[in-house]
Amino acid sequence: MKNTETLLPLAQAARQASSLAASLSTTIKNAVLQQIAQELHARREWLKAENKRDLQAAQTQGLSAAMLDRLTVADDGINAMIEALKQVSLLNDPVGEVVRMWKRPNNLLVGKVRIPLGVIGIIYESRPNVTVDAASLCFKSGNAVILKGGKEALHSNTALVSLMHEVLRKNSLPETVLQLVPPVERETLYAMLALDEYIDLIIPRGGEELIRSVVAHSKIPVIKHYKGVCHIFVDESADQDMAEAVILNAKVQRPGVCNALETLLIHGGCASAFLPRIVSSLRGKNVEIRACGQCRTIVHDLKEASEEDWQSEYLDLILSVKIVPDLDAAIAHIGRYGSMHTDAIITRDYSNAQHFLGRVNSSVVLVNASTRFNDGNQLGLGSEIGISTTKLHAFGPMGLEELTTLKYVVYGSGQVRE
């Protein structure tokens, strides 16, 4: 469909449904989430069959194996969605929480109360599980949601949404709380991104190119991260066994994700001891190393890093390595090349740990722990809808609370202003 106003009724319907979504009780929200989980289990064969239609089309079109893998909905994927739904149903409902309340000298009682954002648009690629994960988080936080998945996952997403609609209907709730955008031309989608009167927030999830095009076209606020160029700095005082374990975990455990390690910084004072050791371990895990000139005077056969390497999110078994003269040089390197995503120091020195935590303003800053902990589940938010490296509204993993805002309520007894 090419008419750029095609999605206007959908956005308007979402805005209308958002009042109802905001007023649902925790009990009914949890019941809906649990029923969706049950339906996913009961209808898994049908879901897999619908998914197969997408997979066959994708194969015909010659999509990469990685794309096919992300598109696949198999039993373990369905089980993971069911688990996620149950988990979200167990999380505290953020809506209505009074986070603070205070009394003014004139006896006005002033409070800040958590309310849903309203209408949230999620724009994503391939993975059909995002359809259920994102919908459940938006629903639990009292928001209406508009889902725009990839064309390649159309049958899978349609099946998942129709299943969720059925549960909504059974509970006498309007389907418009949760809508899937039909396949439209790019221009039509861009036109939707101008509907700031009806949509409160856009969260794009996918590659940097998708995200940049959403940001470029959106009048609606966008929360996103472009990439994760994550650093670990090995301080002179570091426990080298710990440094090795953390670096291997951060680089190798799952290299294709945004919180994986991309650049290793080593203090000059421990480089001659630590560099050969970590190079050998990394090579044992098939990691390609691209190093600074000084590294290459210690381990001669290292490939030289280019300026571009310091800015690269490899998402692969590649690591750039640099020796820095001191802590402040490491912090300066992170400030210059980092992406404000996740950065860590390995140290035994108290004051260096505190200095690093204070001066590195990334969304998650760690001492003596793997960068892989920048994750809503791992940090204890329960679940996450994405990670933000934008400082406005949310910074770091976004859980249910980040899908809400705070309004002021004032209890008076006839006060007027002098």
Add this chain to the structure above:
Amino acid sequence: MKNTETLLPLAQAARQASSLAASLSTTIKNAVLQQIAQELHARREWLKAENKRDLQAAQTQGLSAAMLDRLTVADDGINAMIEALKQVSLLNDPVGEVVRMWKRPNNLLVGKVRIPLGVIGIIYESRPNVTVDAASLCFKSGNAVILKGGKEALHSNTALVSLMHEVLRKNSLPETVLQLVPPVERETLYAMLALDEYIDLIIPRGGEELIRSVVAHSKIPVIKHYKGVCHIFVDESADQDMAEAVILNAKVQRPGVCNALETLLIHGGCASAFLPRIVSSLRGKNVEIRACGQCRTIVHDLKEASEEDWQSEYLDLILSVKIVPDLDAAIAHIGRYGSMHTDAIITRDYSNAQHFLGRVNSSVVLVNASTRFNDGNQLGLGSEIGISTTKLHAFGPMGLEELTTLKYVVYGSGQVRE
């Protein structure tokens, strides 16, 4: 200056200064604010002389009396700036506050720590006091600030900024912490609004037209409110003396501001008693009333309101009045015509009060109090840099906290992810 890249070095300098601004101690920040207050007092004759240059130019150009009034820097205006500076110096420094910290099952200690946003751009008109007020709030919250005042206030703003720069220099701090944008063409300013790599937030303060043009051109997040169409709903159970006092205060005390009352909604059950009374009081204060048809069956000589009236922010001694059948109709009217700014109910009924507070999702919702309390000082934030009706990041009056964000810090002891 027309080269659209003119402001790039200024934005880059602000970004560079922002690290230093973020790391300043509370002690030095407060000392700087107090010294600026002292200098304002010591150099008030010079400031007034510089302001006179603006006023003379404005008179020559035939600016309105209201504009001239807003442009004037007289002794009471200087005293107010001095007071505001002292007040900001007394506020808690938000930077570094640990708002929460918790332990994970694997013994990771995870905390959320308040950090400055980075670089904040303020775009405003006429009033030179905004130069000092906004600069002081951004400085206290550890941000670098870029100030873009109106051309008509150039000499006044330049004088105020040069005075602040002098204090910064005396304290060995870089002037780039706080910069004034020179007079530039509109296109050059719009080009600055694309520099999202260097500027974290834009706050426009002024008329709706200015704000809309900033929003339309900015790639940087903007926090703003377009207008305040504020409502008071007089419930059937309302104490009519209280209702009258609150309505008069909200409409008359300062009609030209965004939290003044613009539309009065009256429950049908008390309209025949209350409407004649409030009409008489309002007319006694020279308020023009534009009313719905039902109102005019009770008070016959009322002017009829048009559809446009329900959407109007008069900023003047005009009030639209409507009779509604019940509480939910009042809430629906506010949902349709309101601006999510400030809305109040006058009631003696407990459950209606709670229902109104729960269902009206404006930035400030009040029971039995004047809409004029939507103000940072009045609600106890100490000071405000503006009011947001955008739900993202800040909703309602924005104080020092709203000029910061929260990063995650993680204290580990070698943890890796399974």
